[in-house]
Amino acid sequence: MPESTGTTAYVTINDQPAFSTPTGRSLLATLKARDIFIPSACGGHGVCGLCRVKVLSDAGPHTSREEALLSAADRLAGMRLSCQVMVERDLKLIIPNDFFHAREYKAEVVALRDLTADIREITLQLRSPPVIDFKAGQYIQFRIPPYAAVRRFTERAYSIASPPSAHNRLELEVRKVLNGVGTTYIFDHLRLNTPVTFNGPYGNFFLHENDLEIILIAGGSGMAPMKAILLDIKERSIRRKIRYFFGARTRDNLFLLDEMQSFEQSLPDFRFIPALSRPLPEDQWQGETGLITEVLKRQLADQYPGEAYLCGSPSMIQACINVLCEKGVANDRIYYDSFA
Amino acid sequence: MKKTDVPNAIEQTLRQASATREGFLGPDSRSLAAILRADDKAVRQRGLTHARIAKQLLALRQAGWKGLGELVSVPPHFEVRVDAARGKLPCPFGDPGSFAKVNTTVCNLERGTEITFTDLNIHLIAIHGFYEGRGAPFRLDPEQLMDTLEMGRDP
Numbered sequence: 391m392p393e394s395t396g397t398t399a400y401v402t403i404n405d406q407p408a409f410s411t412p413t414g415r416s417l418l419a420t421l422k423a424r425d426i427f428i429p430s431a432c433g434g435h436g437v438c439g440l441c442r443v444k445v446l447s448d449a450g451p452h453t454s455r456e457e458a459l460l461s462a463a464d465r466l467a468g469m470r471l472s473c474q475v476m477v478e479r480d481l482k483l484i485i486p487n488d489f490f491h492a493r494e495y496k497a498e499v500v501a502l503r504d505l506t507a508d509i510r511e512i513t514l515q516l517r518s519p520p521v522i523d524f525k526a527g528q529y530i531q532f533r534i535p536p537y538a539a540v541r542r543f544t545e546r547a548y549s550i551a552s553p554p555s556a557h558n559r560l561e562l563e564v565r566k567v568l569n570g571v572g573t574t575y576i577f578d579h580l581r582l583n584t585p586v587t588f589n590g591p592y593g594n595f596f597l598h599e600n601d602l603e604i605i606l607i608a609g610g611s612g613m614a615p616m617k618a619i620l621l622d623i624k625e626r627s628i629r630r631k632i633r634y635f636f637g638a639r640t641r642d643n644l645f646l647l648d649e650m651q652s653f654e655q656s657l658p659d660f661r662f663i664p665a666l667s668r669p670l671p672e673d674q675w676q677g678e679t680g681l682i683t684e685v686l687k688r689q690l691a692d693q694y695p696g697e698a699y700l701c702g703s704p705s706m707i708q709a710c711i712n713v714l715c716e717k718g719v720a721n722d723r724i725y726y727d728s729f730a
Numbered sequence: 731m732k733k734t735d736v737p738n739a740i741e742q743t744l745r746q747a748s749a750t751r752e753g754f755l756g757p758d759s760r761s762l763a764a765i766l767r768a769d770d771k772a773v774r775q776r777g778l779t780h781a782r783i784a785k786q787l788l789a790l791r792q793a794g795w796k797g798l799g800e801l802v803s804v805p806p807h808f809e810v811r812v813d814a815a816r817g818k819l820p821c822p823f824g825d826p827g828s829f830a831k832v833n834t835t836v837c838n839l840e841r842g843t844e845i846t847f848t849d850l851n852i853h854l855i856a857i858h859g860f861y862e863g864r865g866a867p868f869r870l871d872p873e874q875l876m877d878t879l880e881m882g883r884d885p
Contacts, residue, residue, distance in 0.1 A: 431816065436820075437819065437820060438818060454824050458824060459828050541746075567813070567833070568835075570815060667797075681797070682798065703812075705796075705814070709798055
């Protein structure tokens with residue numbers, strides 16, 4: 391490998407030939423300039439701790455942010471936060487192959503629709519590049535520009551709700567988070583025709599190819615990846631038994647009911663099982679009631695032979711995993727995308 | 731608190747924090763030391779400690795966690811809901827670890843008051859006696875907090 395000068399360093403990734411790069415930028419920015427996008431929920435401010443890469447060479451001392459966000463074992467193993475490493479010398483990196491598939495995309499907001507009081511659907515028309523390849527269930531990092539009192543760019547992760555076949559038009563379903571940087575922008579500032587930037591796709595949450603029965607479990611905006619997976623299953627004519635459990639508080643918190651119930655006609659063996667934990671009298675609810683874990687216990691046979699896909703809050707996911715294990719679902723057949 | 735470079739650096743971090751919408755101090759023009767002193771006084775006047783308040787917040791958070799994102803009734807007359815969003819936040823004071831973006835909302839049904847706090851709030855109160863600056867999105871005014879939780883004697 392050539393040696394660095396004061397203004398140029400050489401970076402080697404996964405034993406591929408080194409490339410030269412100007413010094414003085416963060417490793418995250420350096421990689422981005424090479425079209426290598428490392429997931430980062432905070433936009434490179436040393437807050438989220440997601441932009442981890444393995445550095446095999448000396449990259450200087452860990453910053454205080456890294457000491458706070460990386461465990462001692464991770465630091466010992468060479469893990470670094472790429473936003474915290476300044477490229478000042480030659481570096482040798484290991485980066486997961488999945489990350490090389492991610493790209494930055496320019497798009498435009500072509501539709502906004504409120505699905506509930508706190509869940510909004512956003513439709514993005516891709517402009518450049520004009521198409522994206524992804525697996526149903528994956529997510530993107532949406533770039534939030536400065537607005538109001540927010541002075542810097544940041545990024546937030548949102549699951550794709552549309553199928554991979556619609557590769558020039560993405561749908562997202564975003565739940566409003568109290569005082570959240572990303573969702574306040576999306577609910578209060580994002581308008582039709584606004585140009586937006588995102589990068590991706592990311593994530594290991596997608597349908598595994600086999601013949602097993604499928605349990606889907608979600609709540610709130612956890613609907614997004616499930617919808618993408620179901621549309622993908624329908625388009626690819628996959629004939630597997632599917633049961634989809636969706637938890638909400640009242641009837642007002644349910645959304646896309648017609649679309650989900652339509653899968654009962656278009657898929658060979660599908661049932662949508664919405665459950666309300668606190669139905670109101672005016673809901674006139676005839677369906678399942680109780681927490682989603684209680685519904686699962688009632689509906690799922692012992693020694694259930696299938697696999698399960700979960701998306702939602704960490705508490706919901708952990709509680710459902712416990713029920714699934716009680717019902718005999720193998721741990722390695724439970725896949726989840728936790729909001730954590 | 732005597733002003734030194736270290737508190738200045740922390741104060742700058744708290745004002746600029748990019749992880750939150752308006753930093754941890756919001757538009758509050760008081761110094762960090764003044765904010766800490768005023769909130770500490772409010773808590774002491776009720777015969778409480780920051781640790782006790784944080785312990786009660788944690789207990790309510792744990793009770794609400796069982797609701798899987800839905801409302802849970804907690805005696806004597808609270809309703810608690812715990813929500814989670816993607817991501818984690820580090821302590822702005824530089825403590826090790828990071829805190830999941832978990833929001834706990836507690837409604838006092840008898841008083842008709844409500845507070846929302848994060849896992850990071852619990853840590854900041856327990857370890858630093860810090861309730862954030864006035865106008866910051868996650869400021870927990872100690873008086874309102876203690877009233878809602880029905881903690882401590884009347885001042």
